[in-house]
Amino acid sequence: MNYKKNKSAYEFGSGFYTANIMEIFERLAWYGFFAVSSIYMTTPVSQGGVGFTETQRGAIQGIIPFFLYLLPVITGALGDKLGYKRLFIISFSIMAPCYFLLGQVKSFPLFFLVLSGIAIGAACFKPIVVGTIAHSTNDQNRGLGFGIFYTMVNIGGFLGPLIAGSMRAISWDAVFMMSAFWIAINFIPVLLFYRDPPSVRSTSTSLKMVISQAQSVLGNVRFALLVFVSIALFMAAGVEWLSYLQSLVLILIWLCINVAWHLLANENATSWWQQKVRISNAKFAIYLVILSLFWTVYNQLFYTLPLFIRDFADTRDLVNFIALFGQGAVEFFAYVDKVVIAQALKELAITLTTTGSVNIEALRLEWVHLKVNVPIEDLKTLVTHVALVSDSAGALQQVHIERFTEQLLTYRQINPEYLINLDFAAIVILQIIVSYLCQKFNPMHVLAAGLVVTASAFLLLISDKSMLSGLTVTTVILMIAVGEMFTSPKSQEYVAFIAPKAQAAVYMGYYFVSMALGFLFAGFLSGWSYKKFALEAGQPHWMWALYACIAIVACIAMLIFKAVNTPTERKSQVAQKDTKLPFNS
Numbered sequence: 001m002n003y004k005k006n007k008s009a010y011e012f013g014s015g016f017y018t019a020n021i022m023e024i025f026e027r028l029a030w031y032g033f034f035a036v037s038s039i040y041m042t043t044p045v046s047q048g049g050v051g052f053t054e055t056q057r058g059a060i061q062g063i064i065p066f067f068l069y070l071l072p073v074i075t076g077a078l079g080d081k082l083g084y085k086r087l088f089i090i091s092f093s094i095m096a097p098c099y100f101l102l103g104q105v106k107s108f109p110l111f112f113l114v115l116s117g118i119a120i121g122a123a124c125f126k127p128i129v130v131g132t133i134a135h136s137t138n139d140q141n142r143g144l145g146f147g148i149f150y151t152m153v154n155i156g157g158f159l160g161p162l163i164a165g166s167m168r169a170i171s172w173d174a175v176f177m178m179s180a181f182w183i184a185i186n187f188i189p190v191l192l193f194y195r196d197p198p199s200v201r202s203t204s205t206s207l208k209m210v211i212s213q214a215q216s217v218l219g220n221v222r223f224a225l226l227v228f229v230s231i232a233l234f235m236a237a238g239v240e241w242l243s244y245l246q247s248l249v250l251i252l253i254w255l256c257i258n259v260a261w262h263l264l265a266n267e268n269a270t271s272w273w274q275q276k277v278r279i280s281n282a283k284f285a286i287y288l289v290i291l292s293l294f295w296t297v298y299n300q301l302f303y304t305l306p307l308f309i310r311d312f313a314d315t316r317d318l319v320n321f322i323a324l325f326g327q328g329a330v331e332f333f334a335y336v337d338k339v340v341i342a343q344a345l346k347e348l349a350i351t352l353t354t355t356g357s358v359n360i361e362a363l364r365l366e367w368v369h370l371k372v373n374v375p376i377e378d379l380k381t382l383v384t385h386v387a388l389v390s391d392s393a394g395a396l397q398q399v400h401i402e403r404f405t406e407q408l409l410t411y412r413q414i415n416p417e418y419l420i421n422l423d424f425a426a427i428v429i430l431q432i433i434v435s436y437l438c439q440k441f442n443p444m445h446v447l448a449a450g451l452v453v454t455a456s457a458f459l460l461l462i463s464d465k466s467m468l469s470g471l472t473v474t475t476v477i478l479m480i481a482v483g484e485m486f487t488s489p490k491s492q493e494y495v496a497f498i499a500p501k502a503q504a505a506v507y508m509g510y511y512f513v514s515m516a517l518g519f520l521f522a523g524f525l526s527g528w529s530y531k532k533f534a535l536e537a538g539q540p541h542w543m544w545a546l547y548a549c550i551a552i553v554a555c556i557a558m559l560i561f562k563a564v565n566t567p568t569e570r571k572s573q574v575a576q577k578d579t580k581l582p583f584n585s
Contacts, residue, residue: 012145016136018194019129020152022088022186026125027156028163029099029182031424032175035161035417037061038306038526040172041111047340047369048172050106054535058527059239060112061303065519068119069512076127076509077210084128084197088190091128094121096183103176135197151428158424161417168415169335217510219279221272222265226258231520238524283565284498284507288514290561291491293554294447295518296525297454297547298487301423301480303526304543306416308461309473310368312540314375315414318470322414334412336371341405344370345386346396352387353394361538372411375467382407419473426481434485443494444562448555450486453479455551462541462548 033040041057043049052060079087098117105111130149137145167174218224230251237247258277265276279285309315315334322329344367351358364379374382382404389400396404438446457479460472492511499507529547534540 013136015132015195015197018189019132020149021189023129023152024156025182025186027153028160029179031157031160032164032179035420036164038303039310043369045106050111052108054527054531055240056108058523062238062520062523063235064115064119066516068123069516071123072127073210075124079128084132085194087124087128091121091124092183092186096180099176099180099183103173132197135199154424154428158421158428161421165415165417213506216280217506220275222275222277223279226277229254290554290557291514292517293550294451294487295515296521297551298484299519299522300526300547303522304530306420307530308540309416309419311365312467313473314373314467315470318414319412333418334414336409336412338405340370341408342401345401345404349386349390349396350394353390358383371413372408373413374411419477422477423481426478427485431485435489443490444558446486446490448558450483451551451555454483455548458544458548461544465541
C-alpha cells in the first residue's frame, strides 16, 4: 500500500512531460526576445534596430504584457471549450509567424500589431500548459510537479538570452528567426505526443462562469468599468495622446462621475448600470495594488537596466576577467563587429572634415550601439587624433583605421542581456534554498524584506555618479534577484492564506492582475524616466532614486497592510487551524 502511494508521488503522465518540453521552447522564444527588447527597440534603424523613442518603447512594454497577463482569464475558459491540444496548435500557429515578422517590421504601428499577435498566442498558451500540469498531478505529487515546471520556466529563461545574444552577433533578424524556430519546434510534441487530459471535460469552465468568478473575487461590472476606463486614460498618456497632467485630470473627473453615479444607484438593481460600485474583497484588491508596485520596480531589471548598462556602465573589468578563459570567451560575451567600427570611423572623419567638430556625448551614445563605451576624455582624444590624420576629403588611410579600431576594441562591453541573465541563474541555483530559509517567517515580513533588498539595489546604482563598473552592476542584478526570490513565492503564499478555502484556486488565478498592473506601470515609467532623467537631464541616478522610493513606499504600505489586517488574520488562523490550504508555487 505504501509502495503504491510512494510510486504515485513520482509518476506523471506523458502529457506532463510533453507540456514541460513545450514550456522550455516557448520560454526560449519569449525571453530570447524579451531580454533584448529594450535594446532592439532603441537601436537606430541604420544599425538593425527600429529606432523607437523611449516613450514608444515604454508604451509597448507597458501595454502588451498588461494584456498578456489579463487575457489568460478568458483564454483558459476557451481551452476548456475547444480542447487543450487544439488551443496549443492555435497558439503556436499565431506565435511562430509573428516572431518572424517582428524582425521584419520597422514602423511603430506594425511592430505594436505584430507583438500583440505574440501576446495573444502566449495568452492562449499560458493557461493550458499550467492546466495540463494541474491535470497531470495529484495530491501526492502536485508540489513536485509544479516544482519541476517552475524549473523548466527558469531554464528557458536562462538559455533564451544566451542564445539570443549569440544570434544578434550575427544580425538582429537572426534573433527573431530563432524565436520563431523555437515555437515551430513545439508543433512536433503537440502533434505527435500530446493528448488532452481525460479530466479536462469534467472541469471545464464557461466564459459566464469566469465572469461570475471575477465578480466574486474582485468586484462587479461597475467596478470593472471604473478601473478599465482609468487605465485606458493612463495608457493614452503613455502613448502621448494626452499629457500625464491631462490624463490625471480626466481620471479625477471620471472618479467624481462614478461617485455621483454610485450615490444615485440602487443597491438591489438587476441591471449592471443601475447598481452601486461593489468591491468583493477590498483587502485582496488593496494587496494586489501594493504588490503591483513591487512588479513595477522589479521589471526595471528587463526594461531599464539593459539600457543603463549599455549607455552608462563600463564593464571592461568583467571583460578582463572573461579574457582569462581565452579570446573565444571574450568574442562570445563581448562581441564587436570590426567592420562596423571601421565604417563608424570613416563617417566620423567625414563629419569632422565637413563640420569641424562633433558633439562628444552624442557620439558616445551613438557608439554604445556598437558595443563600445568610450569615456568622454578618451573619446575627445580619439576624435582629435582622427581629425589630425584625415586628409582634405575626410578619408582615413587603412593603417589608421586599423589602429583606431584596435584602440576602440579595448573599450568593448559585455552584452547587457548576458548580465541580466544572472537573475535567472541565481533563481535556478538559490530559489529552493531561499524558500527553505524563509518558510518559518511571516509572509508579510519576507515581502517587506524583499522590497528593502530591491530598494537597496537601486540605491547602489546611485552610489557612484560616474560610470559604474561591471562588478557593481553584477551585484545590483544579484540583489534584485534575491529580492524577487523573497517576494514572488511569499506573495503567492499570502494569497493562498487570505483566500476563502473554497476559492483558493480562483484567487491564485487573479493574483496575476498584480503582475499585469506592474508591467503596465513599469513600461510607461521606464520610457518616461529614462527619457527625462537619463537622456535629457543626463542624471540617471535620479531615475534609480525614484524606483528606490517606490520600493520603499511599497514596503511601508505592505507593513501597514499587515498591521491593519492582523486581527483578521488571527481569526482566520483559528478557523483554519487544522486545515492545510492548497498552494502551488
